[in-house]
Amino acid sequence: MIDFSKLDKLIHEKGRLSIMTLLAARAEWRFQDLKSELEMSDGNLITHLRTLYKAGYVSIAKEMEKRPQTKYALTEAGRKAFSDYLAVLEQILDMGKS
Amino acid sequence: MIDFSKLDKLIHEKGRLSIMTLLAARAEWRFQDLKSELEMSDGNLITHLRTLYKAGYVSIAKEMEKRPQTKYALTEAGRKAFSDYLAVLEQILDMGKS
DNA sequence: GGTATTACTTTGTGCTACAAAGTGTTTAGT
């Protein structure tokens, strides 16, 4: 039986799940790109990013070329956590197909 | 790009997702079986079940053989909604693997 | 100098997951 308690609560939320999915698909994302892609408000997006950062799932790199730019990426721990999360999704999918 | 807004909020919650997954895997579940399988409190479980019932995703059949028994099952709408939900999960998985 | 951009922070609201404890009915045990 599936162990639903393994569904990392930090990732299993629409906002953060979408962020994690984007970060997993491309190496680096700027704040503005995430924002326009996900159509989130500044406050909402930064809150989720900080939550993921505090969990050690996301790295933050501030740069100052012309305009300030902040780049976000998955850490190794983040990639691992996301991969574990996806494994649970896979189990759910397998069950749903039976 | 994945349309995360299609992630049915009623299903995308740990408690209800686990319920829906069980209901999708087997035709009928008694309250007690769901409870012991998911290790939820009565109040929590019944609340989620009623939420799904109100959404039209779950049917409730009360029976009175010896002990009162209530059996829960997916409706057609529930099966459809779950299938749509799984389709989004599949997209997320596909992205995560790239 | 004034406006726009970037990346925030602050504040507030409203929802909801979840637990704990209580209710009413029925059946099993002695």
Add this chain to the structure above:
DNA sequence: ACTAAACACTTTGTAGCACAAAGTAATACC
């Protein structure tokens, strides 16, 4: 007959978000 247990709830309360809106500070462009 009386007690205890099982079943399916309901009620109540709390704590924790998600999310939006508005404000802040620094820099760049015209």
